[in-house]
Structure formats: structure tokens, C-alpha cells
Amino acid sequence: MGARDLERSVARLANEITEHLGDPDGFVLIGIITGGAHLAERLAARIGAVEGKRPGLGTIDITLYRDDLYTGLEKPSLGETHIPFELNGRVVVLVDDVLFTGRTVRAALDELMDYGRPDCVQLAVLIDRGHRELPIAADYVGRTIQTGKKDRVVVQLVEDGSPEDGVKVLRAGRGQP
Amino acid sequence: MLLLRSARVVSPPDQLDAICDLRVVDGRVAEIGVDLPAGDSKVIDCRGRAVLPAFVDLVAELPDPGMSWREDLRSGSLAAAAGGFATVLVSPVNDPVLDQGALAQGLVQRGRGAPGARLLMAGALTMGLDGAELAEIGSLLDEGCVAISDGGRATKDLSILRNALEYARPFGAPVLLRPGIPALESRGCMHEGAVSMQIGLRGIPAASEEVGLAAIIALLRLTGGRVHISHLSTERSVTLLSQARAEGLSITASVAARSLVLTDEQVSLSGYSSATRLLPPLRPESDRRALCRALADGLLDCVSSDHQPWTRVEKEVEFERCEPGAVGFESAFAATLTALEGDLPLVARVLACRPAQILGREVGIRVGAPADLVVVDPNVQRPVGPPRYSRGVNEPLRGQALRGRVELTIVDGVVRHSLTDRPTTR
Amino acid sequence: MKRKDMLGLRDSTAEEIGLILDTAARFRSVSERRIKKVPTLRGRTIVTAFFEDSTRTRLSFDVAAKRLSADTLGFSASSSSTKKGETLMDTARNLDAMKPDAIVIRHPCAGAPHMLAQAFPWSVLNAGDGINEHPSQALLDMLTMRDHLGSLAGRTVAIVGDVYHSRVARSNLYGLPKVGARVLLAGPGTMCRPQMARPGVELLHRVDDVLAEADVIMMLRIQRERLAPGMMSTSREYARFYGLDLERLERARPEVLVMHPGPINRGVEMSPDVADGDRSVILEQVTNGVAVRMALMYLLLGGEPLPPGGDDAAAS
Numbered sequence: 001m002g003a004r005d006l007e008r009s010v011a012r013l014a015n016e017i018t019e020h021l022g023d024p025d026g027f028v029l030i031g032i033i034t035g036g037a038h039l040a041e042r043l044a045a046r047i048g049a050v051e052g053k054r055p056g057l058g059t060i061d062i063t064l065y066r067d068d069l070y071t072g073l074e075k076p077s078l079g080e081t082h083i084p085f086e087l088n089g090r091v092v093v094l095v096d097d098v099l100f101t102g103r104t105v106r107a108a109l110d111e112l113m114d115y116g117r118p119d120c121v122q123l124a125v126l127i128d129r130g131h132r133e134l135p136i137a138a139d140y141v142g143r144t145i146q147t148g149k150k151d152r153v154v155v156q157l158v159e160d161g162s163p164e165d166g167v168k169v170l171r172a173g174r175g176q177p
Numbered sequence: 178m179l180l181l182r183s184a185r186v187v188s189p190p191d192q193l194d195a196i197c198d199l200r201v202v203d204g205r206v207a208e209i210g211v212d213l214p215a216g217d218s219k220v221i222d223c224r225g226r227a228v229l230p231a232f233v234d235l236v237a238e239l240p241d242p243g244m245s246w247r248e249d250l251r252s253g254s255l256a257a258a259a260g261g262f263a264t265v266l267v268s269p270v271n272d273p274v275l276d277q278g279a280l281a282q283g284l285v286q287r288g289r290g291a292p293g294a295r296l297l298m299a300g301a302l303t304m305g306l307d308g309a310e311l312a313e314i315g316s317l318l319d320e321g322c323v324a325i326s327d328g329g330r331a332t333k334d335l336s337i338l339r340n341a342l343e344y345a346r347p348f349g350a351p352v353l354l355r356p357g358i359p360a361l362e363s364r365g366c367m368h369e370g371a372v373s374m375q376i377g378l379r380g381i382p383a384a385s386e387e388v389g390l391a392a393i394i395a396l397l398r399l400t401g402g403r404v405h406i407s408h409l410s411t412e413r414s415v416t417l418l419s420q421a422r423a424e425g426l427s428i429t430a431s432v433a434a435r436s437l438v439l440t441d442e443q444v445s446l447s448g449y450s451s452a453t454r455l456l457p458p459l460r461p462e463s464d465r466r467a468l469c470r471a472l473a474d475g476l477l478d479c480v481s482s483d484h485q486p487w488t489r490v491e492k493e494v495e496f497e498r499c500e501p502g503a504v505g506f507e508s509a510f511a512a513t514l515t516a517l518e519g520d521l522p523l524v525a526r527v528l529a530c531r532p533a534q535i536l537g538r539e540v541g542i543r544v545g546a547p548a549d550l551v552v553v554d555p556n557v558q559r560p561v562g563p564p565r566y567s568r569g570v571n572e573p574l575r576g577q578a579l580r581g582r583v584e585l586t587i588v589d590g591v592v593r594h595s596l597t598d599r600p601t602t603r
Numbered sequence: 604m605k606r607k608d609m610l611g612l613r614d615s616t617a618e619e620i621g622l623i624l625d626t627a628a629r630f631r632s633v634s635e636r637r638i639k640k641v642p643t644l645r646g647r648t649i650v651t652a653f654f655e656d657s658t659r660t661r662l663s664f665d666v667a668a669k670r671l672s673a674d675t676l677g678f679s680a681s682s683s684s685t686k687k688g689e690t691l692m693d694t695a696r697n698l699d700a701m702k703p704d705a706i707v708i709r710h711p712c713a714g715a716p717h718m719l720a721q722a723f724p725w726s727v728l729n730a731g732d733g734i735n736e737h738p739s740q741a742l743l744d745m746l747t748m749r750d751h752l753g754s755l756a757g758r759t760v761a762i763v764g765d766v767y768h769s770r771v772a773r774s775n776l777y778g779l780p781k782v783g784a785r786v787l788l789a790g791p792g793t794m795c796r797p798q799m800a801r802p803g804v805e806l807l808h809r810v811d812d813v814l815a816e817a818d819v820i821m822m823l824r825i826q827r828e829r830l831a832p833g834m835m836s837t838s839r840e841y842a843r844f845y846g847l848d849l850e851r852l853e854r855a856r857p858e859v860l861v862m863h864p865g866p867i868n869r870g871v872e873m874s875p876d877v878a879d880g881d882r883s884v885i886l887e888q889v890t891n892g893v894a895v896r897m898a899l900m901y902l903l904l905g906g907e908p909l910p911p912g913g914d915d916a917a918a919s
Binding site: 063064065078080081110111114115116 | 625626629630632633636637638640641642643671901
């Protein structure tokens with residue numbers, strides 16, 4: 001998936017979100033660090049360009065809510081959860097780059113609830129690669145792709161220091177179990 | 178009858194250092210020569226090995242009776258023999274303290290009948306080693322004690338010390354004293370210096386030992402008599418000692434074998450291991466080197482095991498709360514040989530000849546002399562393991578790669594320890 | 604952080620100290636939320652074993668563990684069998700049987716935490732051992748300094764008072780030079796000794812000697828019960844040479860920070876107007892204490908090395 005495809009997907013996601021939720025004052029975007037944060041910024045910018053005003057924007061770092069902390073991370077470094085608005089009574093769209101097992105979203109939901117009680121939480125992802133391990137589904141999907149469980153899906157954005165936007169699927173090497 | 182074949186036989190008093198055979202008959206050295214016929218003798222191949230006069234230890238604690246779970250005379254005697262010692266002077270730190278003639282007789286006999294090294298008893302200098310009243314010094318010596326000792330407790334009251342030295346003088350036996358000023362040591366638990374400051378332990382300044390030694394020397398000048406410094410550990414103490422000797426005072430000194438290898442850094446390196454808590458404490462590298470040099474130069478007389486066994490119960494406590502002291506019998510030879518860079522004649526002098534002379538015992542390897550001999554492998558190098566015979570667990574040298582191993586200890590012509598035999602007690 | 608225990612800053616690296624402080628800064632926000640709790644250490648058991656009284660430090664560790672959702676067990680010498688002759692190792696074996704994940708220990712003997720760390724698989728956090736170290740306190744001091752000064756590199760921190768008996772000072776003496784700060788020591792000769800000086804640590808004498816250069820003045824508590832006879836004269840004499848009052852503070856840099864590990868002897872090491880004045884950051888130190896202790900628990904208990912590859916699979 002190249003830069004142009006990625007941009008089209010972002011535009012479509014933005015359209016779908018405003019179609020469903022209407023006025024950007026009526027909902028907020030919260031990006032999941034790290035992959036979802038820049039994506040949420042792009043969505044907000046796109047919505048702002050089309051609608052004339054931007055929705056509220058926040059980030060959420062789920063490290064402290066992970067269920068694999070004791071086995072997963074080499075150096076558990078913390079990002080910053082930044083939610084500059086009251087969550088009670090809000091409509092929240094969680095934004096992430098790739099939806100895979102669903103565990104990140106589970107953690108993000110738990111964390112959101114500790115910050116307040118939104119009226120409604122929806123989920124927007126750029127890529128749905130399947131292999132869910134929890135009963136979680138996205139409300140807005142940029143693109144669905146078929147992957148093997150061991151494959152890696154990497155979303156590159158220029159904001160992260162990548163030379164250009166794009167999505168790569170790194171197929172698991174042959175001979176691997 | 179035993180025939181030690183093709184050993185390097187080293188005996189400084191006899192100016193002997195040669196590869197030869199040595200026959201032992203009826204507890205005495207019967208023949209020294211080359212290619213001696215085997216005859217009826219049991220032949221022990223000693224190629225690559227050295228035979229020295231068996232070691233004599235002036236500073237060791239075997240708290241029997243009283244705390245025999247730490248070590249009794251039997252386990253202590255076997256551990257000493259395993260370390261190459263044929264003779265051990267036992268400090269009077271038992272309970273009851275050996276401070277009356279009536280207590281001495283049985284203990285002296287048990288010591289002579291011990292299964293490994295022969296154990297000689299030192300009587301207490303003061304009642305209960307409390308430093309307040311004189312013990313029955315004369316009766317103790319009459320009943321078979323061979324020396325008088327403060328049991329490693331530095332005497333607080335200098336007027337008592339002065340009187341004790343005066344009183345002991347005409348009896349002629351050596352008085353063993355640890356130099357130190359208790360008030361300067363009271364809360365300390367290691368050498369006071371850069372390391373103690375770094376790791377947050379209160380220190381014992383070298384000045385404590387040096388002030389104590391200066392006081393002992395001044396009193397000895399006043400009283401006359403014979404003093405043996407049981408625990409000497411600093412460079413300046415060596416200077417004080419040699420000055421005292423230069424003016425003709427009868428004063429000799431021992432250093433603990435481990436102090437020739439370890440320094441105060443070991444407390445930090447071992448992570449506050451309670452085995453490294455000692456009194457006197459391990460000193461810095463400069464002192465360690467000075468002590469080795471002083472032995473080579475003859476300024477310092479003897480190396481002791483300073484054997485103080487503690488079991489897991491007593492040593493498995495916080496560094497600041499544990500009792501000072503470490504086992505020493507089984508590692509003393511290797512520590513000494515390593516520190517003195519393999520110089521066997523020097524090792525024989527400091528571990529066997531000088532301490533024997535201080536006790537007035539005959540020493541040497543010559544025809545007709547009592548066969549107190551040790552066979553050592555001076556070349557093997559290996560890490561120190563846990564004690565095999567002692568009941569103590571506190572070995573601060575554990576893990577250090579040291580040179581030399583005792584293979585056979587012969588006391589009065591009888592093999593009391595052989596490396597190839599399994600330990601018989603634990 | 605690739606270590607099992609936090610025993611002191613003597614053997615910590617500048618990188619580790621930086622990681623702990625960065626992490627602690629993040630953790631402060633948890634304490635500012637409505638729900639002051641994250642599930643990070645849910646199901647983990649942390650024992651606070653205090654063999655010496657200390658309400659403040661103990662509370663701080665306890666709050667930190669609870670905000671990370673760990674289960675905490677309190678254990679103190681007065682309520683335990685140590686008074687009945689049980690040794691530290693006996694006690695520790697009993698605690699071990701309860702399968703803890705970490706033990707926070709304060710003990711009157713230097714090296715007691717090291718002994719447990721060598722003998723048991725769980726993490727040991729040193730909350731003060733004898734006169735040796737108190738690393739979490741030094742770390743919270745450093746975090747507080749960093750909040751006000753930015754980087755500590757090139758800054759000058761004066762530590763005044765009973766440095767010899769202060770485990771807080773000893774930890775700061777190790778930590779501060781590692782992050783590039785310069786340390787000045789002042790205090791009575793019995794409490795500030797020449798062996799303490801080394802690269803990055805200078806030995807001066809009176810409090811007046813450090814005023815002009817210090818960005819931070821850390822006043823230490825005088826604990827008379829720890830002092831051997833003859834280590835100090837009267838409180839009046841102490842205050843005259845080593846105490847900080849408003850008149851002296853006026854000669855210090857205008858933006859100087861005044862710190863104290865608490866509790867303060869007002870009128871001895873510090874006059875009340877200084878302790879409660881606007882240069883004092885003593886209460887910030889307390890707030891930062893919880894964050895630093897959360898960071899330490901999180902970093903010690905929070906992760907094991909990742910098997911190579913597949914970071915996507917971990918949580919996405």
C-alpha cells in the first residue's frame with residue numbers, strides 16, 4: 001500500500017466518521033500511542049479541512065494497561081496519555097493504525113474508563129488484518145487485508161521519520177512453525 | 178614405618194632443602210638420604226611434593242566446652258591436621274573460661290589425645306577474660322597450659338594489663354595479647370577507610386591497634402617478660418614491633434593467613450558477606466603488602482590460622498550484627514604459600530619453625546627428631562572450597578584461587594590426615 | 604531496566620537513573636487523575652518489611668504499590684517475631700513462602716537488603732539500610748531538582764550536615780556525580796570526613812562556604828540518637844556554623860532550592876521561616892516520592908526481555 005492509497009484511506013475514514021457522527025464538536029478523536037496518535041492527527045486535520053472545524057484530539061498510552069507486561073516488553077518505556085478535555089458524556093473515537101488481536105483496544109478501553117465515562121466509544125483503524133483474540137470490531141476500517149498470524153504489518157508515516165507514507169506486510173519466513 | 182620417596186625436603190633450621198627420601202620409624206625421623214631401600218616401610222611416592230616440618234598454630238579458637246556445636250576438640254583437631262598443623266595452641270575462649278587450674282587438667286589431657294593435630298591449651302590472663310581480676314596463671318601453667326592469653330579480647334584496663342605482665346613474668350610462659358583500644362572499636366565492624374565510607378559501615382581505625390600495641394610495648398618495657406602479639410594487621414604495627422625488638426624487648430607476633438591475601442575491598446566485593454567480618458578487620462592493600470614483606474624480612478614471626486568457627490546460625494545474620502571471625506585451619510597453608518609467592522623455606526619458617534620456637538618446642542627435620550611432618554603439593558592451584566572437616570561455615574577465602582594443598586600430615590610419626598581419605602566427621 | 608534489585612545508586616548507571624526519573628515524571632499524572640490507579644502490577648505481591656520505624660517512607664511505598672494495583676503486605680519489626688529472636692533470614696524464608704514478587708526493606712544494618720537480594724529470587728528495593736543508602740529518596744531529590752533546574756549537568760548541589768550518618772546523603776553522593784552534578788559537602792568534621800571527597804565531590808566546612816555557589820542546598824537531619832559521644836556540641840553551636848536561616852539564605856543565589864529529607868528539626872538545621880519559605884520544595888519532594896517509587900516498582904517488575912521479532916503480535 002503506497003502513499004496515495006494511504007491518503008485515500010484516511011480521507012474515506014474521515015468521511016465515514018463525519019457521516020455517522022456529524023458535527024466535529026460532537027465527538028473527539030483519541031489516538032493510541034504510538035501508531036494511532038499520528039493517524040488521529042491526520043484524521044482531525046482532514047475533518048477540519050472538509051468541515052471547517054476540527055474535533056478534539058487526545059492521545060492514550062496503554063503501556064500500564066497491557067496484559068503482557070511481564071513477558072512482552074524489553075524496556076517498558078512510557079508514552080504520555082494526554083486527554084485535554086472532560087470525557088464524561090462524550091462520544092469518543094479511538095484511533096489505531098492496525099487492528100490485530102484486539103488486546104490493545106481492550107487496554108485502551110480500560111484506560112479510557114479510568115479517565116471518565118464517555119457516552120459512546122467507537123473504533124477507527126487504518127488496517128484490519130484479522131486474527132482477533134477478543135470480541136472487538138472496528139466501526140470504521142480503512143482497508144482489510146489478509147495476513148498470516150506470524151506476519152508483521154508495519155504502517156509508516158512521515159511523522160514517525162519514515163521517508164514516505166506506506167503500509168508493508170512482512171511475511172513470516174518460510175520454515176517457521 | 179613410613180618411607181617418603183623423592184620429596185623436596187625443606188627444613189630451615191637444618192639448612193636442608195633437597196630432593197631426597199625420608200624414613201620415619203617409631204615416631205621419629207630415622208633416615209634421610211637418596212635411594213633408601215624400601216624394606217618393610219610403607220612407601221609414599223612424593224615426587225613433585227615437598228615435605229616441611231608440620232605447622233604450629235598459635236592462634237585458634239575451639240570453643241569446647243561451651244559451644245561445641247561450633248567446633249569441638251575432635252572436629253577442630255581433624256580440621257587442623259587437614260590444614261597441615263601438627264600442633265595448635267587453643268585460646269581459652271571456652272565456657273567456662275579456662276581461668277582456674279582445676280579446669281585445666283581434663284582439657285589438657287583431652288587436647289593431647291585429640292585424633293588429628295595435638296592441641297595445647299592457653300590459659301586465660303584474667304578471670305572470665307573480663308580484664309578485671311587475674312586468673313590462676315601459675316596453676317594453669319602448672320596443670321599443663323603452655324601459654325597465657327587474653328583470648329583476643331583487648332584488655333581495657335592498662336593497670337590490670339601491667340600487673341598481669343608482672344605476675345606472669347617469673348612463670349616464663351609467653352603471654353598472648355591482641356592489641357586494640359575497645360573504645361575505638363566499639364561500633365565499628367570493618368577497617369575504617371575509603372571502603373567503609375563507601376559502603377556505609379562504621380569503621381575500626383588502624384589507630385586502635387597501633388595505640389594498643391604502643392601501650393603493650395611501653396608496659397613490657399616497664400615489666401619485662403615475654404609477649405606474643407596474637408593479631409597484628411597493619412604496616413605501622415610492624416614498625417612499632419621492630420622498634421620494640423631493636424631495643425631488646427621480648428616480643429613476637431602472628432598475622433592471620435587470610436590477611437595476607439584479602440583486603441577490606443573483600444567486604445564490598447562479597448556483598449557484605451558476614452564471613453568477611455573479622456577482628457582485627459581486613460586492612461587495605463598497602464597493609465597486606467607490608468605484612469607479606471615483614472614476614473620475608475623476619476620482622477614478623479608467625480602466620481596463624483586465626484581459626485574461629487561459626488555455624489550458619491551465627492553467621493547468617495546481618496553484617497553489623499554477626500560475630501567477627503572466620504575459619505582458617507584448612508586454608509591457611511594455601512593462603513600463606515600464595516601470598517609468599519611459593520617460597521617454601523619461608524613458609525616453613527613462618528608456619529612451623531618460629532611458632533614452635535615461641536612455644537619452646539623442638540622443630541626441624543633431622544635424624545632423631547620427632548616426626549611432625551607435612552607433605553604438600555606446592556604447585557596445584559584451585560579455588561578454596563567450603564571447609565571439609567571444620568563445623569564452621571564462615572570461610573572468607575572461599576572462591577579465591579590459591580596455590581598449594583596439604584596432602585599428608587604426620588604427627589609423631591603417625592599419619593593423622595591424608596588427602597585421599599574421606600573425612601570421618603562433619 | 605535489566606536488574607532484579609534496587610540496592611543503591613553506587614552501582615547504578617547514569618542511563619538507569621535517567622530512565623527512572625523519566626518514568627517517574629510520567630507516573631506523576633496517575634496521581635493527578637480521578638481514578639488514581641492503573642492495573643499494571645495487578646496480581647503482584649509487594650511486601651514492605653520495615654525493621655525500623657518510618658511512617659513516611661513506608662506510606663510512600665505503600666501508596667506507590669497500590670496505585671499500580673499490586674497487593675501490599677505490611678510487615679514491621681514491632682509486630683513481628685524478630686523481637687522473639689528470629690533472624691532476618693528466618694523472617695525472609697517465611698516471607699518467601701508467601702511467594703512475593705518484591706520486598707521493600709528498611710533495616711538498621713547496612714547490607715541487609717544485599718543479603719536478601721543474593722539469597723532470594725524476588726526483587727529487593729532498599730528503603731534505607733543502616734547508614735549506607737536510601738536510593739529512592741535520592742532519586743526523588745534528583746527528580747525535584749530536575750523539575751526546577753532542567754538538566755542537572757553542571758549544577759552545584761550542597762549537602763549540609765551529618766553526611767556521615769545519612770543514607771540519603773550517601774545515595775545522593777553516588778547519584779548526583781553520575782548525572783553530571785557537582786556536590787559540595789559542609790558540616791562538622793566528625794560528620795564530613797576527608798574520605799568522602801572524590802571527583803565531583805568537594806569537602807568544605809561551614810554552611811557559609813557553600814552559599815554562593817549552590818543551586819540546591821540540601822539540609823540533612825541531625826539524629827542525636829545515632830551520634831557517638833563527642834560527635835557534636837550543642838544545638839546552638841551547630842546552628843551557628845551549619846544551620847540555614849533567612850539571613851544566610853539571602854546570601855545564596857536568588858533561585859536556590861532548599862531541600863530536606865524530613866522530618867525537620869526546626870531551629871537546629873533550619874530555621875522555621877526557611878523550612879516553610881518560598882525556596883523550600885520539601886512538599887514537592889513528598890509528591891515526587893510516590894512517583895519515583897512507582898517508577899522503581901514498574902521498572903523492576905514490569906518486564907522481561909522480549910523474544911526476538913514480533914512486537915506487533917505482543918499487543919496489537
